[in-house]
Amino acid sequence: GESVGLHLPTLSVQEGDNSIINCAYSNSASDYFIWYKQESGKGPQFIIDIRSNMDKRQGQRVTVLLNKTVKHLSLQIAATQPGDSAVYFCAENPANAGNNRKLIWGLGTSLAVNP
Amino acid sequence: DAGITQSPRHKVTETGTPVTLRCHQTENHRYMYWYRQDPGHGLRLIHYSYGVKDTDKGEVSDGYSVSRSKTEDFLLTLESATSSQTSVYFCAIKAGLAGAGTGELFFGEGSRLTVL
Numbered sequence: 167g168e169s170v171g172l173h174l175p176t177l178s179v180q181e182g183d184n185s186i187i188n189c190a191y192s193n194s195a196s197d198y199f200i201w202y203k204q205e206s207g208k209g210p211q212f213i214i215d216i217r218s219n220m221d222k223r224q225g226q227r228v229t230v231l232l233n234k235t236v237k238h239l240s241l242q243i244a245a246t247q248p249g250d251s252a253v254y255f256c257a258e259n260p261a262n263a264g265n266n267r268k269l270i271w272g273l274g275t276s277l278a279v280n281p
Numbered sequence: 282d283a284g285i286t287q288s289p290r291h292k293v294t295e296t297g298t299p300v301t302l303r304c305h306q307t308e309n310h311r312y313m314y315w316y317r318q319d320p321g322h323g324l325r326l327i328h329y330s331y332g333v334k335d336t337d338k339g340e341v342s343d344g345y346s347v348s349r350s351k352t353e354d355f356l357l358t359l360e361s362a363t364s365s366q367t368s369v370y371f372c373a374i375k376a377g378l379a380g381a382g383t384g385e386l387f388f389g390e391g392s393r394l395t396v397l
Contacts, residue, residue, distance in 0.1 A: 200385070209371050209388030210324070255323065268339060269386075271324040 304372030
């Protein structure tokens with residue numbers, strides 16, 4: 167989930183386990199969703215995206231699931247590694263925002279991988 | 282890193298002084314963005330550009346102006362910096378040919394600004 171406070175929600179997992187990071191999005195008309203990873207001191211980095219006409223999309227060790235009924239997005243990371251430790255952001259693109267659309271960003275979830 | 286360079290990477294300034302942050306890209310992308318990132322707020326769009334001399338406001342544009350006189354440079358200016366503008370600023374460019382809201386964004390390394 168997403169937090170409105172100053173402290174990010176944190177997910178702590180053991181190395182080698184699977185991680186699931188959740189995101190509740192706000193606009194039922196959003197038609198495009200993206201996950202980004204941000205390591206400490208760096209800019210966000212694209213992980214994977216999904217369009218609203220899909221329920222699932224897989225990448226390398228990552229899977230994004232989209233449940234439009236409950237406006238929920240999740241990122242699954244298989245065999246989590248120490249290098250996966252970062253803050254993960256979901257972003258949505260409202261379809262009714264006009265030609266010059268702007269992404270709406272979540273507040274982020276911090277993933278800590280324990281060796 | 283999509284050839285994005287931000288400068289300066291760190292700056293400390295005093296309230297009321299002007300500040301300009303520069304974003305430079307080497308790959309001729311049309312769309313460029315300036316975001317700020319603050320605890321509890323995530324990434325918020327300040328301004329974006331969809332071409333030379335074509336810019337538009339984001340959700341937190343008050344107190345900021347931008348200019349894009351050539352494809353490779355997108356400048357963010359704080360005319361009179363305030364303490365509330367202390368933040369980390371990220372420039373981004375958009376890959377792909379779709380509209381401004383879709384496609385992968387490539388971010389710079391960020392510029393940390395402190396306004397005393």
